[in-house]
Amino acid sequence: MKPTLLILAAGMGSRYGGVKQLDKFGPNGETIIDYSIYDAIKAGFGKIVFIIREELKADFEEIFGPKLEGKIDYDFAIQSVQSYVPAELGIVERTKPWGTGHAVLCAWEQTNTPFAVINADDFYGYEGFKIMADFLSTNKEETRHAMVGYQIKNTLSENGSVSRGVCELDADGFLEVVTERTKIYRQADGQIVFEEKDELTKLDDNTIVSMNFWGFMPGVFPVINEMFKDYAIKNLHSPKAEFYIPTVMTYLIQNGLGKCKVFSNESEWFGVTYPEDKPTVTEALQKLADQGKYPVVD
Known part of the structure; x- marks a missing residue:
């Protein structure tokens, strides 16, 4: 059975100033999602699930429905503030959803195969999709998951600092720890640093x-569900608290419930965090089109 690709597209785009998931970056008006879907189909994925906010559904159906019809199965999962919140908590007062781990949980009903998770506004390159599709299609261990990692030098922005999950691996290439560093940049002397409490x-x-870019076996959903219930209860009155995918993976590893194989690749990643990133992304996609690596996306 072919794996499923979950696309995290419910974000608010606060720093970007708009719905960057649907913004046009390619030479013929393609979104970044168009490139991810193209690579995913080529790599062997069999279904796409868009995880979105309710108010975006009509736009997503209009833009992507005609492109995907007859090419790959697709569905929508709605991430709302109330999704999977324990009933006894009542109506939760917060404006943003609960984060990427919660987003994955919201796609439980639409996902019954091994699955990968990506951001809607990031360009990952074909190599990553092929690595992940091959792993998910052949892995027989229900507690073995995966991550496609990128070399940090290929993930920086020229327009400001970035947040990245810095990974520590064991001798066999399995993830031990992923630590979120929120202010990473390249200095004038070329050295990459992260800044924390005024220390470099x-x-x-x-x-x-x-x-x-994560890969999971479907048996992880009940674990995520129980984790999120506890998280929602503890953070009911913390409107900015977010339940992240690395939190899930860390819990699995530390409690002996799963392992995460990290696959490194040398592809250049690029994404959109700031409005100033758009020209850089547009230029990169034009270059790929000129090289013949991507056709015009109809």
Whole structure:
């Protein structure tokens, strides 16, 4: 059975100033999602699930429905503030959904195969999709999951600092710890550093970081559900608290419930965090089109 691709597209785009998931970046008006879907189909995925807010559904259906019809199965999962919140908590007062881990949980009903998770506004490259599709299609261990990692030198922005999950691996290439570093940038002397409490720590150019490209076996959903129930109860009155995918993976690893194989690849990642990133992404996609790596997306 072919794996499913979950696309995290419910974000608010606060720093970007708009719905960047649907913004046009390619030479013929393609979204970044168009490229991810193209690579996913080519790599062997069999279904796409868009995880979105209710108010975006009509736009997503209009834009992607005609493109996907007859090419790959697709569905929509709605991430709302109330999704999977324990009934006894009543109506939760917060404006943003609960984060990426919660988003995955919201796609439980639409997902019954091994699945991968990506961000809607990130370009990952074909190599990553092929690596993940091959793993998910052949893995027989229900508690073995995966992550496609990127070298940090290929993930920086010229327009400001970035947040990245810095990974530590064991000798066999399995994830031990992923630590979120919220202010990473390249200094004028070329050294990559992260800043924390006014202290600078150097990072090697080839340090593996998580770009939120995860692979899971479907048996993980009940675990995520129980984790989120506890999280929602504890953070009911913390409107900015977010339940992240790395939190899930860390819990699995630390409690002996799962392992995460990290696959490194040398592809250049690029994404959109700031409005100033758009010209850079547009230029990169035009270059790929000129090289013949991507056709016009109808």
